[in-house]
Amino acid sequence: xxxxxxxxxxxxxxxxxxxxxxxxxxxxxxxxxxVVIVYGNEDDILNDEFGLSATHIKRKEDIGSAxxxxxxxxxxxxxxxxxxxxxxxxxxxxxxxxIESVVKGLKNGAALVFPKIKTNESGDGKPxxxxxxxxxxKADVLKIIGLTYLPFYQSGEDIExxxxxxxxxxxxxxxxxxxxxxxxxxxxxLNPVMSFYYHRNSLIANFLRNRLLxxxxxxxxxxxxxxxxxxxxxxxSRSVILGSxxxxxxxxxVNQVIFDLETDTKDAIETPDEVHIRIxxxxxxxxxxxxYFGLILGMICEVISNLPGRILSYFGRNIVIEGRFxxxxxxxxxxxxxxxxxxxxxxxxLNGGSIYWLSPIYAVILLVALPAIVAAVCFIVLYGVLKKxxxxxSSDGYGLSD
Numbered sequence: 001x002x003x004x005x006x007x008x009x010x011x012x013x014x015x016x017x018x019x020x021x022x023x024x025x026x027x028x029x030x031x032x033x034x035v036v037i038v039y040g041n042e043d044d045i046l047n048d049e050f051g052l053s054a055t056h057i058k059r060k061e062d063i064g065s066a067x068x069x070x071x072x073x074x075x076x077x078x079x080x081x082x083x084x085x086x087x088x089x090x091x092x093x094x095x096x097x098x099i100e101s102v103v104k105g106l107k108n109g110a111a112l113v114f115p116k117i118k119t120n121e122s123g124d125g126k127p128x129x130x131x132x133x134x135x136x137x138k139a140d141v142l143k144i145i146g147l148t149y150l151p152f153y154q155s156g157e158d159i160e161x162x163x164x165x166x167x168x169x170x171x172x173x174x175x176x177x178x179x180x181x182x183x184x185x186x187x188x189x190l191n192p193v194m195s196f197y198y199h200r201n202s203l204i205a206n207f208l209r210n211r212l213l214x215x216x217x218x219x220x221x222x223x224x225x226x227x228x229x230x231x232x233x234x235x236x237s238r239s240v241i242l243g244s245x246x247x248x249x250x251x252x253x254v255n256q257v258i259f260d261l262e263t264d265t266k267d268a269i270e271t272p273d274e275v276h277i278r279i280x281x282x283x284x285x286x287x288x289x290x291x292y293f294g295l296i297l298g299m300i301c302e303v304i305s306n307l308p309g310r311i312l313s314y315f316g317r318n319i320v321i322e323g324r325f326x327x328x329x330x331x332x333x334x335x336x337x338x339x340x341x342x343x344x345x346x347x348x349x350l351n352g353g354s355i356y357w358l359s360p361i362y363a364v365i366l367l368v369a370l371p372a373i374v375a376a377v378c379f380i381v382l383y384g385v386l387k388k389x390x391x392x393x394s395s396d397g398y399g400l401s402d
Contacts (some may be wrong), residue, residue: 002034003032003034004032004082005032005033005034005081005085005099006034006035006036006079006083006085007025007034007099008036008038008069008072008086009035009072009089010037010072012068012089013040013043015043017089018046021090021091021092022046023050024093025050025093025099026050026051026052027093027096028093028098028099029096030097030103032103033099034055035052035054036054036055036075036076037054037056038058038059038068038069038071038072039056040058041058041062043058045058057071063150063153064152064153065155066150066157067153069147069148069157072086073142077139077142082138082139082140083106083136083138083139084137084139085136086132088181091117091132091133091179091181092181093134093177093179094177094179094180095177098177098178101113101175101176101177103136105173105175106138110172111138111170112135112162112170112171112172113172113174114131114135114174114175115178115179116178117130117134117180118179118180118181119181119183119184124178129159129162130162133181134179141170145164151252152201153197154201155194155197155201155202156197156201156204157201159205163209167209190236191236192236192238193239195236195239195243196240197243199222199240199243199244199247200244200247200251202218202247203219203243203244203248204247204252206218207250207393212385215381219244219377219381220374222240222244223240223241223376224369224370226244227241227366228366248380248381249387250393
């Protein structure tokens, strides 16, 4: 007998992760749910070895994670499901009553229910407002706001969906149940394909939300950081810059740029001497702080004001920046000749610190280029605003007329 609740899990070439996810679902206190698995066009369908009620959908072509959620949502609405839970294939339920609690919240009047998310084995987790990490919503909500925005392809589509719900001022509930999702990498450690869509989609989301000041600020940071890594990884630099430009010109063509999946690599330049920097108030993720932009501005000013005396003393030495700064780390990358994101144990960025190697020549080039980048961003933002006003670009209601 079909349930009223469906869990949509898009997956792509990760059968071992999908199997682990399904295994965790068997431990839930309720079995009153169906699993809708949306596979990639090259994936093999898994055998039903876990005793779950599952529907298997295979994409005809590569339409990314946004396409996976879109197809799953469209199927669930057509099949008459009342509650829909969205879950990345690498996001597992930790609390045994997670699904039961999400469904209870939806039946009690919430339009959207968020669990807490853990990114490591310690801690109790915290809400992160990413629907694709076991966020539950009523199917009727999707009928009102529209399905996942297909042109996003991958990265940011769940954030844009959440913003549509906020715009409608629907009831949102946060529960104490916990799911696990591995820590998201620093955006400049992504491969070129992921980086292109990350930069493009995060800026497009701001366009669709009419957040112009934030749009301009982040666009400058993205373009500046793309220039900063030009001599370290040309493919990644190109994807960062093109992703930003595509976003600011509102280009939704997902097939426009094809990148080589192999990224350039370069070992960190290590010397016996190291300089440790720890900036106050950046122990936690800066996006959660109340004075986020003030902290970033202060960080930029501190770095620039100390450049003359620091360049000579830091030249050729490892700079270990302690803490996790998120996007606020960019100002330090801007004065680095090579943003080598290798920590001491040669893994990608960890909370323990990141290594940079300073060069006074490249620092000067970056600082001189800043005014030109600011002017360019303002110009293409105005172009994008004009294009949006003429074409009426909006993701509201997307997909329901198909």
